[in-house]
Amino acid sequence: MTSQPNRLPTNGLIDRSTALSFRFDGKNFLGFKGDTLASALVANGVKLVGRSFKYHRPRGILTAGSEEPNALVELRSGARREPNTKATTAELYEGLEAASQNRWPSLNFDVMSVNQLFAPIFVAGFYYKTFMWPAKFWEAIYEPAIRRAAGLGRAAGVSDPDHYDKAWAHCDVVIAGSGPSGLAAALAAARCGARVILCEEDFALGGRLLADGGTIDGLPAAEWVTRAVAELEAMPDVRIMTRTTLFGVYDGGTYGAIERVNDHLPAPPEHQVRQRLWRIVAKRCVVAAGAIERPIVFAGNDTPGVMMASAMRSYINRYAATPARRIALFTNNEDGWRTAETAIAAGLQVAAVIDARPDVSPAHRSLASKGGFPVLHGSVSSVDGGKNGVRKISVALTGGARAEVEADGLAVSGGWNPAVGLTSYHRGRPKWRDDIAAFVPDGAPPGMVAAGAANGAFGLGACLREGFEAGAAAARDAGRSGSTGSMPVADDEAFSITPLWHVAGKGKAFVDQQHDVTASDVELAQREGFQSVEHLKRYTTLGMATDQGKTSNVAGLAIMAAVSGKSIPETGTTICRPPYVPVAIGAFAGHHRDENFHATRLTPSHHWATEQGAVFVDTGLWKRAQWYPRAGEKDWLESVTREVKAVRSGVGFCDVSTLGKIDVHGPDAGAFLDRVYINAFSSLAVGKARYGLMLREDGIVYDDGTTSRLAEDHYFLTTTTAKAGLVMQHLEFCRQVLFPELDVHLTSVSDQWAQFSIAGPSARKLLQQIVDESEDLSNEGFPFMGAREVKLRGGLKARLFRISFSGELAFEISVPARYGEAMARNLMIAGEPFGVTPYGTEALGVMRIEKGHVAGPELNGTTTAGDLGLGKMMSTKKDFIGRVMAGREALVAPNRQVVVGIKPIDKARRLRSGAHIIPKGETPGPDNDQGYVTSVCFSPVLDQWIGLGLVERGRERIGEIVRAHDPLRGEDYDVELCNPVFYDPDGGRQRG
Amino acid sequence: MRIVCPFCGERELGEFTYLGDAKPQRPAPDAGEDAVYDYVYLRDNIAGVMGEHWYHGGGCRTWLKVTRNTLTHEISAVEPAAGAGAGQVVK
Numbered sequence A: 001m002t003s004q005p006n007r008l009p010t011n012g013l014i015d016r017s018t019a020l021s022f023r024f025d026g027k028n029f030l031g032f033k034g035d036t037l038a039s040a041l042v043a044n045g046v047k048l049v050g051r052s053f054k055y056h057r058p059r060g061i062l063t064a065g066s067e068e069p070n071a072l073v074e075l076r077s078g079a080r081r082e083p084n085t086k087a088t089t090a091e092l093y094e095g096l097e098a099a100s101q102n103r104w105p106s107l108n109f110d111v112m113s114v115n116q117l118f119a120p121i122f123v124a125g126f127y128y129k130t131f132m133w134p135a136k137f138w139e140a141i142y143e144p145a146i147r148r149a150a151g152l153g154r155a156a157g158v159s160d161p162d163h164y165d166k167a168w169a170h171c172d173v174v175i176a177g178s179g180p181s182g183l184a185a186a187l188a189a190a191r192c193g194a195r196v197i198l199c200e201e202d203f204a205l206g207g208r209l210l211a212d213g214g215t216i217d218g219l220p221a222a223e224w225v226t227r228a229v230a231e232l233e234a235m236p237d238v239r240i241m242t243r244t245t246l247f248g249v250y251d252g253g254t255y256g257a258i259e260r261v262n263d264h265l266p267a268p269p270e271h272q273v274r275q276r277l278w279r280i281v282a283k284r285c286v287v288a289a290g291a292i293e294r295p296i297v298f299a300g301n302d303t304p305g306v307m308m309a310s311a312m313r314s315y316i317n318r319y320a321a322t323p324a325r326r327i328a329l330f331t332n333n334e335d336g337w338r339t340a341e342t343a344i345a346a347g348l349q350v351a352a353v354i355d356a357r358p359d360v361s362p363a364h365r366s367l368a369s370k371g372g373f374p375v376l377h378g379s380v381s382s383v384d385g386g387k388n389g390v391r392k393i394s395v396a397l398t399g400g401a402r403a404e405v406e407a408d409g410l411a412v413s414g415g416w417n418p419a420v421g422l423t424s425y426h427r428g429r430p431k432w433r434d435d436i437a438a439f440v441p442d443g444a445p446p447g448m449v450a451a452g453a454a455n456g457a458f459g460l461g462a463c464l465r466e467g468f469e470a471g472a473a474a475a476r477d478a479g480r481s482g483s484t485g486s487m488p489v490a491d492d493e494a495f496s497i498t499p500l501w502h503v504a505g506k507g508k509a510f511v512d513q514q515h516d517v518t519a520s521d522v523e524l525a526q527r528e529g530f531q532s533v534e535h536l537k538r539y540t541t542l543g544m545a546t547d548q549g550k551t552s553n554v555a556g557l558a559i560m561a562a563v564s565g566k567s568i569p570e571t572g573t574t575i576c577r578p579p580y581v582p583v584a585i586g587a588f589a590g591h592h593r594d595e596n597f598h599a600t601r602l603t604p605s606h607h608w609a610t611e612q613g614a615v616f617v618d619t620g621l622w623k624r625a626q627w628y629p630r631a632g633e634k635d636w637l638e639s640v641t642r643e644v645k646a647v648r649s650g651v652g653f654c655d656v657s658t659l660g661k662i663d664v665h666g667p668d669a670g671a672f673l674d675r676v677y678i679n680a681f682s683s684l685a686v687g688k689a690r691y692g693l694m695l696r697e698d699g700i701v702y703d704d705g706t707t708s709r710l711a712e713d714h715y716f717l718t719t720t721t722a723k724a725g726l727v728m729q730h731l732e733f734c735r736q737v738l739f740p741e742l743d744v745h746l747t748s749v750s751d752q753w754a755q756f757s758i759a760g761p762s763a764r765k766l767l768q769q770i771v772d773e774s775e776d777l778s779n780e781g782f783p784f785m786g787a788r789e790v791k792l793r794g795g796l797k798a799r800l801f802r803i804s805f806s807g808e809l810a811f812e813i814s815v816p817a818r819y820g821e822a823m824a825r826n827l828m829i830a831g832e833p834f835g836v837t838p839y840g841t842e843a844l845g846v847m848r849i850e851k852g853h854v855a856g857p858e859l860n861g862t863t864t865a866g867d868l869g870l871g872k873m874m875s876t877k878k879d880f881i882g883r884v885m886a887g888r889e890a891l892v893a894p895n896r897q898v899v900v901g902i903k904p905i906d907k908a909r910r911l912r913s914g915a916h917i918i919p920k921g922e923t924p925g926p927d928n929d930q931g932y933v934t935s936v937c938f939s940p941v942l943d944q945w946i947g948l949g950l951v952e953r954g955r956e957r958i959g960e961i962v963r964a965h966d967p968l969r970g971e972d973y974d975v976e977l978c979n980p981v982f983y984d985p986d987g988g989r990q991r992g
Numbered sequence B: 001m002r003i004v005c006p007f008c009g010e011r012e013l014g015e016f017t018y019l020g021d022a023k024p025q026r027p028a029p030d031a032g033e034d035a036v037y038d039y040v041y042l043r044d045n046i047a048g049v050m051g052e053h054w055y056h057g058g059g060c061r062t063w064l065k066v067t068r069n070t071l072t073h074e075i076s077a078v079e080p081a082a083g084a085g086a087g088q089v090v091k
């Protein structure tokens, strides 16, 4: 455990009473509460924190914020290991573990740094140039090698153990950033009575005030921040969200924000989430996201110890950690000088200030003479140093002379880029402002406005003013008319800048440090004809790393502009897209993962079926009992076969509540159904059920089901399980849009009724134990396709239908869903004397195939009513959805593939779905493919595998022997085309 | 994107289902195959303002005619379908 050699003895916004131990690359260190990992590393004198992407060059900490390109680490271990985490935003906690990336075997000795020797092959577009040939080498050799050599951290490789939440919030004004502009905006808006949400990505409020201080309303900035926050917190309609980044803006005033709820702890406390994804709906948005200081590109600018000037101030002032003892400053603007002031105030040495501007203010001249350091007019041409940091700085002086400066740290300020991300996300293009040499927002998505540094206003007074005015205007626009009170005031600092982007020199000068893109890569790309900035970006990969070029994009444009002889605004900018910072996929998924990926629907008898030991199958959202295994049964087939035999010889029941159920009410109900079904329903007698088929308007079959007429103006319609929701939507479309003149109303009652099929020769006897003795269930009193309300023993009303999917004497009974489980239990009790057997969806499927009923595999979105053998159902006396298109030539062609029965000639052979039907003697292939097997089962009745298929002219070929060709399973065998109704073809059993 | 449903108020996109161009009118039963073909297959795909069918399946189950700028997603009008809602039957 080392002490903290680079920690200043006093000041800083750290809690010195709470020391925290942490590990970096296996070494133990101490830091304080209030540190980031980066500031704690700085305090401990750690300069080398990673190796670069392509060349494995030693890299240090460049910034103190979310724009960091270099100091990326693997944070945490095991399943929580997260690669590419910015040390500059990772809050320190007790026991933090982090490891540097891109180095092997160690950070100090990295084998891959030999890549630097091969640098010529890693130039712009190297992927395209070097690894194009031979093509097959890409997958086998190039890609794995590149991935090992380049690439960033390692993913955990196991399932994420944490939970993520998603939440909605609504407000009048959402504000991004809590610096002076953001706080002023929040004060103005909240005082007007607006509902305000203030998002701050840092864990502390104040933005640059935390590092740069200043005086506001005559108070030290820190005190003003405390007062402002206290005022905001006292207001009921203000929500301050720290550790929350507003990362995107979406249509209709919806904003995305990621809240890092528990990332500052080793692991989320029990029952708490790690992160929360917010969708914030706001009438107005004030972007007070500040600005990002930009580097100047020169040789060796990636040497550890070269740091943004503002970042150096953050480390010294906010964290009381000194990145260097003897600091040189390279600036092209007034603001950079603050770092010299900070260094002197902290008792550090200033080696020199290298100022690229022609003039330096008298105040700064006197600071230099008091501090005893030279002011050099010129530019840094190269930095001498290595993994242990900066040693010497070469300066090209204005006028041509050269100078050298010895220092262990170099602060760089190339000016400030307003954070234009959020304002540009709707394809907005920022505009160039010469006076600050930066892009500023040029408009913004509806409802959004930028204020303060994000809008190019860099002075403290201007930030407060713009923020306050934007907050007040936003509140007014949101309909709030309270009084804003007085505006906070501060002086404006002078700002002057002489644009400087790139200093020519010998050695690698990095534009994009995260992707290792150099100034010469940009120049090369331009020479090779990549004129558009969008092409430049993709060819060089500039700005495409996880930092999205926050410190590099504008410099890249400027260098491109210089070589092409155009201005920066003429060169243009690339399109900005959200998210502003990386957002974990887990946060977008929220709780919707694993078994919660989608909702789970349980049938009314689910708990009873679970007690029975049922095996369940997922059917859409539903869990359905697939079969009910019994002790001693060796496999599913044995169970299913038993269930089928029990139904066909006695009685069984099955929960069919998953069918879609729709009540159709109104005087025009029959007329309505006539238009949506191919067959007539207005002619259906009250108390009767009828099978109906719906088409899509293009003539293809949409859905089928049984619909009953319970009263003159009341039908009860059922749909397939799969299409339940879609049919409801379709019928509402027909009712509301296509046929508004019909007086009809639709009610979805799928969840209101539990429905059971009771089938088998003893079905009536069983049902008589359930329904009231007064109900006549005889064949005369309640014939096949009857439908009516019945009273159950005990008085409950139920709906009873005499319909059969199994081909046996069968009924379907509907009871209110809350009685579903009781119905299952009662059927078991009442059915005991008849050997009642619950059956699952497999047995249901076997019996429907034995009866030749079509289902999902045949209603596959390509078949017509004719294909299914149901063409005669199409009424010629009325119009219906799909009627005209169903008559098209190709849909009535005689050679269509139609439903037919199929059975193997070898009775012992298992028939498989998907096998293709090929005529005997023909070579299998697309030209001879006449269809395929759609549904198969083992038929207990026929004691062999049987199936249904869609086969060309199938109905004319009953008795023909063809080949079932199954290249997927390597099978080829003879089958016979037969009548699809394998069982009881005249239907005597179901009518009995 | 957010849509102001005339029955439910302003709701978010996830509650709605998109169908498309609201202009084509279902032809009369005797209009012939060509007219129905046009109705079923020919759709405008406007870069700009167009009328579209949206279904509020996550709310009141009303079919809506939404006037939307497909370039900006700006919604300028939302009307219920002619037969939407109880008691709105067109006689």
Ligand SMILES: [Zn+2]
Pocket (backbone or CB within 6 Å): B005, B006, B007, B008, B009, B056, B059, B060, B061, B062
């Ligand atoms: Zn609605």
